[in-house]
Every structure is written in structure tokens, then in C-alpha cells.
Amino acid sequence: MATQQDKPFRILGLQQIAIGGPDKHKLRTLWVDTLGLTVIGNFVSERENVDEDICALGEGVHKVEVDLMQPIDPDKKPAVHATPLNHVGLWVDDLPKAVEWMNANGVRLAPGGIRPGAAGYDICFIHPKGNEQFPIGGEGVLIELVQAPPEVIAALGGGRQG
Template identity: 70%
Template sequence: MSRPFEILGLQQIAVGAASKEPLRKLWVDMLGLAPSGHFVSEKENVDEDIVLLGSGPFQVEVDLMQPLDPARSPRVDQPALNHVGLWVDNLALAVEWLTAQGVRFAPGGIRKGASGHDIAFLHPKANEAFPIAGAGVLIELVQAPPEVIAAYRRGV
């Protein structure tokens, strides 16, 4: 099976809790990841701190998330491992090809993510129309910038 795109590597993991404080205590204070940014979205019901692991083009973002309103959906803390993000070299081709193969995407299509990259989410659950999905895992495809694509292809 020939794919018109390549998954390059891990871009991010997102973890959630009712409060970000225990997450910051672990990931920043205990493990030493570097705080990098903050993102809030009423639509996505999320208050998120962005911390970084590693450096350069292979740097991995760890999103520490809590719901803005725990009484409404989506609940970014359920499940606690909210999603995994993967760098892709051509997001538009990946979405088109995967959809044609029967992969289910979450509503919203391709859009800007919290870090400014174009993103699309594979739905965690399959359905009759789209029998292939994340098998319980929400997977974010993230358009890699040119320098990340080049670094992964060089293996540096």
C-alpha cells in the first residue's frame, strides 16, 4: 500500500486532570520539563499549559490540560491521556488518503492547533461509515514545518 505522506515522529502528548496543578508538579517541578506557553479555548473547554521535552526539531510538546468547566464536554481530563500528536509531512494528503481508506476523523477538519500548526484529529471510535479509527485513542496529525521534515529525513 503506497501512502502519499509520511508520519515523521512524535510531536506531542496531552495529559489532563481536573486541575493542572498536580500535572505541573510532576512534569515541571519533578521531571524538569520547560514551560513554553499557555492556551485557553472556550470551544474546546480547555485551559492548557505547554511544556517542552528535548530541543530542536525533535522537541516533544507535553500539554497539561484541565477543563474550563468540568460540567460540560469535551472533558480534557477523561481519559487522562487525552491524545497523542504525530508529525506528518503533508497533512492535506494524509487526511484525503486516510479518509478514502475508511479512517474516521473527528469533526472540525483541518484547522490551526494551539501551537499554530495545522492539525486534524483521527476519531477514537470507528463507525459503520468509517470502520478504521484510533481504537480508543484520539490521534492528532500535525503538519510538520519544513525544518522538522528536513531533520527527520536527515535523521539528525
């Protein structure tokens, strides 16, 4: 098993959780109206079949997004509402190096590669399930890797240790 010193990247902390449901207004009743999170944005993508409200928990580099997602068309894929905990997002200090290392070490990444995410950071996903070629997956959980901006890297200890 590889140690942290063997990896050219570091996972720094939780960036987001994404919760799906058939009606994001019901999700807002809990997360915004009851628990007090603040809606900071909205993201709609026909290609990703999602209409999501981006909410914030905490502030600054310690802010965690809680994305409340509903499908644009409940009969199309991806079915963002089919799994209530849709995915977990993790800050990573060097996304390209992480992807390169994971590809070389049997981690199955979801199709789409590195691309801009809803919050404006580059992202990619670890597939929920491994396969023969890439046996390491999320064990049923979709995991989003999010390129951390410099201020998050500095605050959450992304400095390399030699």
C-alpha cells in the same frame, strides 16, 4: 494493506502527548517541578473547554510537547480531564494529502477538519473509534495529526522515496 509507497504522506515522529486532569497545577508539580520540563506557552479555548500549559521535552526538531490540560468547566464537553492520556500527536509531512488519503481509505476523522492548533501548526484528529462508514479509528486513543514545518520534515526524514 497499503504500503508506505502507496501513501502520499509520511508520519515522521512524535509531536506531542496531551495529559488531562481536573487540576493542571497537580500535573505541573510532576511534569515541571519534578521532571524538569519547561513551560513554553499556555492555550485557553472556551470552544474546546481547555486551559492547557504547553511544556517542552527536548529541543529543536526533536522537541516533544507535553500539554497539561484541565477543563475550563468540568461539567462541559469535551471533557479533557476524563481520559488522563488525552491524545497523542504525530508529525505528518503533508497533512492535506494525509486527510484526503485517510478519507478515501476508511479512516474516521473527528469533526472540525484541518484547523490551526494550539502550537501554531495545522492539525486534525483521527477519531478514537471507527464506525460503519469509516471503520478505522484510534482504537480508543484520540490521535492528532500535526503538519510538520520544513525543518522537522528535513530532520526527521520526510523526503519521499520512489
